[in-house]
Amino acid sequence: xxxxxxxxxxxxxxxxxxxxxxxxxxxxxxxxxxxxxxxxxxxxxxxxxxxxxxxxxxxxxxxxxxxxxxxxxxxxxxxxxxxxxxxxxxxxxxxxxxxxxxxxxxxxxxxxxxxxxxxxxxxxxxxxxxxxxxxxxxxxxxxxxxxxxxxxxxxxxxxxxxxxxxxxxxxxxxxxxxxxxxxxxxxxxxxxxxxxxxxxxxxxxxxxxxxxxxxxxxxxxxxxxxxxxxxxxxxxxxxxxxxxxxxxxxxxxxxxxxxxxxxxxxxxxxxxxxxxxxxxxxxxxxxxxxxxxxxxxxxxxxxxxxxxxxxxxxxxxxxxxxxxxxxxxxxxxxxxxxxxxxxxxxxxxxxxxxxxxxxxxxxxxxxxxxxxxxxxxxxxxxxxxxxxxxxxxxxxxxxxxxxxxxxxxxxxxxxxxxxxxxxxxxx
Amino acid sequence: xxxxxxxxxxxxxxxxxxxxxxxxxxxxxxxxxxxxxxxxxxxxxxxxxxxxxxxxxxxxxxxxxxxxxxxxxxxxxxxxxxxxxxxxxxxxxxxxxxxxxxxxxxxxxxxxxxxxxxxxxxxxxxxxxxxxxxxxxxxxxxxxxxxxxxxxxxxxxxxxxxxxxxxxxxxxxxxxxxxxxxxxxxxxxxxxxxxxxxxxxxxxxxxxxxxxxxxxxxxxxxxxxxxxxxxxxxxxxxxxxxxxxxxxxxxxxxxxxxxxxxxxxxxxxxxxxxxxxxxxxxxxxxxxxxxxxxxxxxxxxxxxxxxxxxxxxxxxxxxxxxxxxxxx
Numbered sequence: 001x002x003x004x005x006x007x008x009x010x011x012x013x014x015x016x017x018x019x020x021x022x023x024x025x026x027x028x029x030x031x032x033x034x035x036x037x038x039x040x041x042x043x044x045x046x047x048x049x050x051x052x053x054x055x056x057x058x059x060x061x062x063x064x065x066x067x068x069x070x071x072x073x074x075x076x077x078x079x080x081x082x083x084x085x086x087x088x089x090x091x092x093x094x095x096x097x098x099x100x101x102x103x104x105x106x107x108x109x110x111x112x113x114x115x116x117x118x119x120x121x122x123x124x125x126x127x128x129x130x131x132x133x134x135x136x137x138x139x140x141x142x143x144x145x146x147x148x149x150x151x152x153x154x155x156x157x158x159x160x161x162x163x164x165x166x167x168x169x170x171x172x173x174x175x176x177x178x179x180x181x182x183x184x185x186x187x188x189x190x191x192x193x194x195x196x197x198x199x200x201x202x203x204x205x206x207x208x209x210x211x212x213x214x215x216x217x218x219x220x221x222x223x224x225x226x227x228x229x230x231x232x233x234x235x236x237x238x239x240x241x242x243x244x245x246x247x248x249x250x251x252x253x254x255x256x257x258x259x260x261x262x263x264x265x266x267x268x269x270x271x272x273x274x275x276x277x278x279x280x281x282x283x284x285x286x287x288x289x290x291x292x293x294x295x296x297x298x299x300x301x302x303x304x305x306x307x308x309x310x311x312x313x314x315x316x317x318x319x320x321x322x323x324x325x326x327x328x329x330x331x332x333x334x335x336x337x338x339x340x341x342x343x344x345x346x347x348x349x350x351x352x353x354x355x356x357x358x359x360x361x362x363x364x365x366x367x368x369x370x371x372x373x374x375x376x377x378x379x380x381x382x383x384x385x386x387x388x389x390x391x392x393x394x395x396x397x398x399x400x401x402x403x404x405x406x407x408x409x410x411x412x413x414x415x416x417x418x419x420x421x422x423x424x425x426x427x
Numbered sequence: 428x429x430x431x432x433x434x435x436x437x438x439x440x441x442x443x444x445x446x447x448x449x450x451x452x453x454x455x456x457x458x459x460x461x462x463x464x465x466x467x468x469x470x471x472x473x474x475x476x477x478x479x480x481x482x483x484x485x486x487x488x489x490x491x492x493x494x495x496x497x498x499x500x501x502x503x504x505x506x507x508x509x510x511x512x513x514x515x516x517x518x519x520x521x522x523x524x525x526x527x528x529x530x531x532x533x534x535x536x537x538x539x540x541x542x543x544x545x546x547x548x549x550x551x552x553x554x555x556x557x558x559x560x561x562x563x564x565x566x567x568x569x570x571x572x573x574x575x576x577x578x579x580x581x582x583x584x585x586x587x588x589x590x591x592x593x594x595x596x597x598x599x600x601x602x603x604x605x606x607x608x609x610x611x612x613x614x615x616x617x618x619x620x621x622x623x624x625x626x627x628x629x630x631x632x633x634x635x636x637x638x639x640x641x642x643x644x645x646x647x648x649x650x651x652x653x654x655x656x657x658x659x660x661x662x663x664x665x666x667x668x669x670x671x672x673x674x675x676x677x678x679x680x681x682x683x684x685x686x687x688x689x690x691x692x693x694x695x696x697x698x699x700x701x702x703x704x705x706x707x708x709x710x711x712x713x714x715x716x717x718x719x720x721x722x723x724x725x726x727x728x729x730x731x732x733x734x735x736x737x738x739x740x741x742x743x744x745x746x747x748x749x750x751x752x753x754x755x
Contacts (some may be wrong), residue, residue, distance in 0.1 A: 264446065267446060268446045268449055268450050268453075272450055272690070272724065272727065272728050272731065273687060273689065273690015273691060273693075273727055273731070274690070275690055275691065275693055275694075276690055276693065276705075276708050276709075276712075276723070276724065276727065279693075279708075279709055279712050280454070280457070280458075280712050280720065281457070283712050283713055283715075284457065284458065284461035284462075284712075285461060285462070286462075356572075360574050363574065363576075364574060364576060364694055367576045367694065368693075368694065368697060368709070380576070383576065383577065383580060386580075387580055387583075387698075390580075390583065390584055390588055391588060394584065397580050397581070397584060398581075401577040401580060401581060404574060404577055405569075405572055405573050405574075405577060408572040408573075408574070409569065409572040412568075412571065412572050
């Protein structure tokens with residue numbers, strides 16, 4: 001146990017409370033939305049199922065996770081893990097995980113939202129713009145479904161919202177209003193905008209980390225990019241883990257021929273620059289989030305296989321393993337009691353490093369334009385598109401670049417910490 | 428002794444060539460089972476079906492897979508890897524035009540990596556457990572986590588845009604007329620500085636770590652103590668005893684790394700717009716230029732094999748006892 005360091009539980013609690021305070025209205029609104037949805041499910045189940053799209057499910061997941069979090073924290077407190085202390089790497093890892101879990105509530109924006117590019121294009125960090133709201137006459141449905149749809153439009157952010165109008169400034173001249181958009185003055189018809197007794201309703205919108213060339217909020221895109229990177233990393237590492245362990249076991253326990261075949265196959269992949277292989281497969285079979293996951297997963301099993309094979313081969317000749325077999329332990333017991341504990345430590349260390357490698361590979365692929373596609377925000381593609389606006393927008397390359405570096409640094413440091421914990425002699 | 432060295436060389440060469448052969452076959456079949464035909468790029472919807480059929484047939488992709496594979500093998504044996512679809516030239520000619528730059532670029536970067544890694548490690552060891560040592564270790568640890576595309580973009584931003592010192596892309600300036608040989612070389616070097624630094628920064632930390640450990644290990648060996656006790660100067664110990672002894676363990680890694688460099692230059696070449704093998708391979712892949720893809724894979728796999736074997740041979744030349752390790 002690390003003596004000095006930052007208390008992980010306190011970090012979690014601070015993040016949690018900060019999110020709760022900052023987005024309290026959103027949580028309340030979403031609770032009402034959930035209430036409507038439950039009512040709708042009771043009355044009209046078929047349309048309730050139809051209305052469940054990816055975005056809504058995403059919000060729902062984050063919402064439930066938000067209520068599951070206190071339970072988890074209390075559990076940790078009971079186990080006395082609340083006082084666990086970690087270095088800076090654990091703190092950053094906790095923050096990144098928190099961002100991934102509660103992304104919709106942290107950003108309160110859609111990653112692909114763009115409107116009025118003349119106003120919002122390439123804004124530097126911490127710039128402020130004015131929002132007016134257009135009146136849209138809606139033919140809303142009556143009943144619970146209408147209520148639900150109205151509330152949903154209010155709470156769940158879309159990639160397009162016709163009500164919002166961005167402006168550099170809104171000025172009143174007598175009882176006429178003028179909207180300035182990118183240096184152009186436009187007359188503003190009060191009938192079309194939301195107003196209160198003839199005074200136009202306007203709010204300020206702060207772009208915390210600026211906007212990109214299409215007027216999309218960089219902060220939102222970074223948060224969703226974190227999500228993409230971590231999801232790809234998680235699944236791809238899982239595939240490599242499964243493949244590596246299975247093949248390693250087969251090679252370790254199998255005969256000479258099997259061992260040689262698998263090892264040579266692994267060597268074959270190692271004897272070739274993997275990035276070219278990955279690019280080849282992705283361009284041949286089309287790049288989407290699932291192909292990226294599969295290709296990165298299938299191209300990362302060699303290291304894992306080598307480690308498992310080495311450990312298993314060494315284990316087979318150890319006295320205690322032979323004795324355990326002769327005592328009459330079943331194969332299942334041998335696997336769970338003798339083999340897995342031995343191989344778990346190097347495998348866990350390898351998994352963490354592999355995770356870092358996959359995140360790196362994913363951003364490199366997005367940088368080359370072969371990532372999960374334009375549909376998803378990704379650090380690599382943000383960096384790549386920012387490269388073209390080098391002269392006018394430094395934040396477009398600095399922010400995603402820094403995030404990639406910080407994440408990789410964290411993954412490497414955590415892997416190093418784990419390996420240090422289990423093999424203190426090497427450090 | 429000499430006989431065994433040739434035997435080992437042959438054995439390794441043959442097993443590596445088999446691996447390369449299997450790899451090529453793998454890529455051959457992977458490319459052919461993929462959806463979409465390269466001929467589609469050259470057929471516009473307006474042309475007559477007969478002409479379209481003629482174009483399709485000219486690609487020789489209508490035969491059955493085993494037939495195609497057999498003809499590929501027969502041609503490959505005589506050194507003919509077909510015509511590139513995009514360049515309309517024999518594949519080997521296209522690669523021949525791009526290869527020299529890539530090899531030169533990789534070798535320069537490799538030299539920079541190893542030298543600066545070793546220099547950092549030597550400086551760190553000289554000031555061990557003092558500020559310089561820990562600072563160098565920390566800097567290298569951070570550098571290890573910075574991917575080359577981030578470094579590349581930042582380098583362009585700082586040196587090309589903010590400071591305006593170095594060119595940001597390409598290998599020679601457009602307005603460079605015949606200003607003489609030296610000006611030409613200078614122009615090439617100016618264009619190469621940023622890419623080399625960008626690529627080397629990803630490799631330096633690894634060499635630093637290896638050399639730092641290996642120098643420390645060598646200094647702790649008994650023969651250094653014996654040399655010191657017999658009055659040999661520190662400088663001489665370092666130059667003629669510690670350096671050769673600490674380089675050998677790193678060579679095995681260096682061989683693999685040099686081979687990998689030929690592949691990992693892809694991203695650096697893309698950022699800086701350099702005419703190299705990596706970019707050629709990626710372009711060939713994106714254009715479905717199958718013969719060129721296979722040619723590029725063959726060349727990069729062969730370069731990898733060659734650099735591994737050369738690294739082994741150098742380590743054997745430095746320390747004859749290592750032949751046993753290479754044998755296995």
